[in-house]
Structures are given as C-alpha cells and as structure tokens.
Amino acid sequence: MHIYKVIGLMSGTSLDGLDLAYCHIWRQHDRWEFKILEYKSISYDKETFDTLKNSIYLPADELLIFHNTYGTWLGEQAKKFIEKHHLEVDFISSHGHTTHHQPAKGLTFQIGSGQHLANASGHKVVCDFRTNDVALGGQGAPLVPIGDRLLFSEYDFCLNLGGISNISFERNDMRLAYDIGLANMILNHITQKVRLTYDKDGQLARKGTLNKEMLQQLNALEFYRLPFPKSIGFEWFVEKVVPIVDGTEDSMENLLHTAVHHICKQVALQVQQQATKKESTLLVTGGGALNRFLIEILQEKLGSTAKVEIPSKTLIEFKEALVFAFMGVLRLEQEINCLSSVTGAKCDSSSGVVFLPN
Template sequence: MNTSKTYNVIGLMSGTSLDGLDIAYCCFEHKNKTWNFSIEKTRSINYSATFKTQLKNTVALDAPKLLAFHNQYGSWLGEQVKVFIQKNNLKVDFIASHGHTVFHQPEIGLTYQIGSGQHLANACNQKVICDFRTNDVAIGGQGAPLVPIGDQLLFSNYDFCLNLGGISNISFHDGEQRVAYDISPANMLLNYICQKINLEYDKGGQLGRTGKTNLQLLAQLNDLEHYKLEHPKSLGFEWFAENVIPILDHIEDSIENLLHTSIIHIASQIANDIINTKKVNATVLITGGGAKNNFLIETLQHKLTDFATVVIPSVDLIDFKEALIFAFMGVLRERNETNCLRSVTGALKDSSSGVIYYPR
C-alpha cells in the first residue's frame, strides 16, 4: 500500500540578526513513516536601512503603533510571497511564517512575533500557519528553540545540529529524548561590534582573525549568568541588551580585538557544551549565517579536535534551514502532529502549535 503524502510549502524566516527575510519553497514527502524533503526555490530579501531600523526599534513602540506595524509587516510579507509565487509559477499548499520576534521573555509568559497572519494571508491569497511560539509559552515552555523537531525528523543522521544565527543554539538526542537550547549570542554579538565602525558584518571573520584576545572582555563574557543555568533555556535581544551591550560599551579596544575575543568566547561556549555530552567521534551540522564566518568555524573545530567533526552543508541549507524547518512545522501543524517538544522547551506537554489563517 502506498502511504506517501506530499506537501508543497513556503517557509518564511526573519531572524534576530536582522539581515533580512528568507523565503524557501520546500517539498516534503511522508512515506513509510519517514520524511524526505527538498528545497526547490529560494530568495533572500535584504532589509533596507530604514526597515531594519524600524524592526530594531519595535521594542520601544507603544501598543497601538506596535500593533499597526504588526499588521503592516504582515502585509509586506504577503506581498513578497505573492511576487515569489508568481515569478516561479509555484503550486503552494500553504505558507508557514515564523514572523519577526520583538519580545521574548518566557519567564513572564511573554513571546511576541510581528507579522499578522491574517494580513499575510490576505496579501498573497494563500492559507497561512504562523505564531508557533505562543502556545508553548502558554503551557509553561520557553517557546524556543523550535527547530529541534525538524532536526529530529529530517537530520537525525547528525549527532548535533548547531545553528549560528543571531543566537547560537544546539539540538541533539540524549537517551530517549531531544534536547535543545540557546547556547550564546552569536551574530548578534559580532554584528553589534561591527556596527561601531558602520560595518554590517565581518565577512568571513577576516577582521576578527587579525585581532588578539582581550582577557578582561573574555572573562566578563564567560561569567554571564546564562552559562550557569541548566537547560531548557533561551535568549532574546532584551537579554543581550541588558547583559552584553553594557560590557561591550565599557571596554576600550580595537574592533579587531573585540571581534577576535567574541569569536573565542562563542566557540568556547559551544565546544564546552558539545564536549560535556561525552559523545564520541560526533558530527556537528552547522547552519546559519555564522557558518560562513571561516575564523569562527576554524576556532570551533580546533576546540573540538579529538571530540567532534564539523560539517558545513550546501549554501541553500546554510541559509535556509530555519525557513525549511518552519515550513515543516507548518506541515506537522496541518497534520495535527507534535511540532513543539516539551523535552526542549520545558513545557507541560508536547504540542502541535501554530495558528491557521485563511485569506478573506
């Protein structure tokens, strides 16, 4: 009996590093209790300087202005999707959108992603599944990270899945359950330093490579309370602004040295956590923008010598893995199957999260 079922879905992702919107048209097939996938078409849309400033400043907006921008951003997402579908002549079952995180404070029961699902659906005339985090937080979870369900079902051939976006997060199987959490700031930290010299990012880690370690800065970063907490745990921009920016702004040193030290810090925290799992001859799949920072990857691999090997996949997977997995989370929601794992988020139970909107 043929038990296969296919889904054609567009995944949308906008990350904390504010580099832009990732759009991925993905095909999923469920056959004989296993999932296969392919990324068929992609597009990255860089945010304009004005739009980037708007997104960055959403945390300071009053409620009416924030909600108005939530709707405006949803319409903008839908317009980008409509163009993408028409240009590529795509057959689409639905859109799965992460939205853009403004607030993430699960300790007070709050997480909020802008990008109104109804406005998005109306603008592109497609069914939309979005708001994947709120339900998990409502039942006591961190609402993050969410990607591990995709790691478990689509990338189980790797011991660790490491994403280097604005924040570094890791996912792996421990005994009978999936474990995942945010390790440290990553591109959020490096890009903040670069912006001090009006540079968007340190391409390939070239500036960081030429610097030297600032031991005072390294000690302060390594001493952050987050690293002493047990998982599940997650990070957001508010945490970064409160705990990391004051450290950076009170250290006087060259940009090269600040970048170099931050890369040593990021690599050290990641390597420590991987080594502490005591897995032998492990493989670490690395995706996200940080996978293109050659100095960061080399530093991490050096620290993992004799413990694990890093694997850098194709550019499509580096850039669009999160969009792919949010598309997949939409598929699981469509099937009313688990897409948020309590073992990862600390929620009271596994859940099938996401809100469905139909165009009007």
C-alpha cells in the first residue's frame, strides 16, 4: 500500500489567507483514505491582501509579475512549513489564487507560478487544475466534488461556505455540483467597511434586523435562475452584488443580518429542490461553518429536509486544501480528477500541470 505524502495549498475568494495541509493519502480496498497530519493558515498582510483583491484590474505585465512573485512566496511558505515540522513530502499540490474566472470567454487564471513555487520549495509541484477543463468547454469549477465523491460519500450533500457557496451531491450515479451563490464574500465586504476582517460567530449579524429591500434585490439576481453547471467569480460579485450592498443605507448589523438570511435561503432552496429522501445529511465546511448564527439560520430554513453536519474544525478549515492534495494524487495516478458532470466540459479529465524544481 503506497501512501502519498502531500502538502495541499489553497487560497480562496474570501481572501482569508493561505491554507496549508500536510496529508497522507492512500487507497485501501478500492476506497481512498486520508489523514490531515499538520496544518496551518497564514493571513495575508495588508499589501498582499489588497493586491490579490484588486488583481483583476492589474495590467497584463504586472499581473504576470505578481503571478511569479506570489508563486515564489507560496514556495517559501511551504518550505518553512516543511522544515518546522520535519515533514517527508512527495510533492506539493497547489490551487493557487483565482484572479480571473470567466469561463464563458474560455478564461480562468490562478496565480502562483508552479515553476517558481517548485524552485522556492525544492519540491515537485502539481498545479493549474482548472485551465484544461475550461479548454474542454467546462466551467473549470467547482473542482472539490471529486473529493466529495471519493472521500466523503457517506453524506447526501456536501456544502462549502467559502467566499462563494457551492454544493455537490450524487444523482443517477453522477456527481452534480455547482456554485449556489454568495457566502463569506458578501459578509467580509460588509465588515471590511469598518476595517473588521470578519464577523466572529455571526455575533454582529445576530444583533441586526432584516432589510427587506436589500433582501429582495439580492434574491432577484439573475444568476440564481440560471441552470447548472454554473460558477461565479469575484468579477460577478463586484459587478452585481457590491452595488446593491453599497447602495443600501443601513447599519452594519442589519446588512450582515440580511446577507446571512439571503445566503441561507438560497442554499436551502437548492437542497430542498435536490433532496430525494425524507431527511438528508448536509456536510458543511469552509469558513461559513464557523459562523454560528449562519448555521442556525440555515438549519431553520432547511427545516426537516436536511440535517446540518458540522465536522471537526480542522476539516472545516482545511477540507479544500486536502482535496487539492488529493487532486494532485489523482493527477499523478493519471486518474480522473475533474468531472464533466459537474463542470459541463465535453469529457472527464485528469487535470493539473507538473513542475520540477531546479
């Protein structure tokens, strides 16, 4: 039995920071197993945060320079992590950070140059998991459902509440998944107006009351009526959501309260539409799973349709890093790691580019 020893790197649209997860991954009796042995989150300093947030506005040459320097920085963080914990590592599997995502135009770009990452860390790197799927006519997202299918099959639904909410589930022996809509991206946008990184446990949102006009505008967004497969990126948020939030004059508590109700309503609608039994199980991970008020409202709106399952804090925070480590394993095994049933591509694929250190 071969055990892959992999570091998964993940930076999401919520801009919380870089997640590193050192995982052991192996196949036993035709089932993939895993352990997360070491993990760390690194918050972005203000300069990096601002550059990442505004990267969609950078000229091409500046974006490519940042792509390289960010790749070097990723490699340096991985090297420090390896040395601190004396880790034996086969390779590093990196999601990078999505700066541009417009699949309708055949465009998706995750910065964090694999070659620079490999050189700085001294280890083999697998990265750039989305480009091939987009080239095959797919959305290039979401990618985590391959992990949901092969690592978390005991749950009826897997919900990720990162910057964006997305869901995956099995239907007629096919994995289906898509972006539902908003999650932490809107909540963090509201708190950052007063230089607060996030609303811990949803304490501020709990104090607020509903702004019905804002809620109606958010629920009326066209994206919610589109058929899946579908995905969104930061560009959509800036164009469609920010004007609604910034154009609403109300307290921060009321804005947060309204956003939470909107997020939970849209998630509950999807689960209720897709559920095929009396009470389903809904595994919730991502930063939103730590927002107690949001989880309470979500369970309230789901009613008896589904029971919310909150796993360990480690899995909540590092599931995506784990899955990208797993996607790297599948890539090296030359097995499918990108599902066309999820992305809408013309076929399944084994995606990811391998870089060797120099």
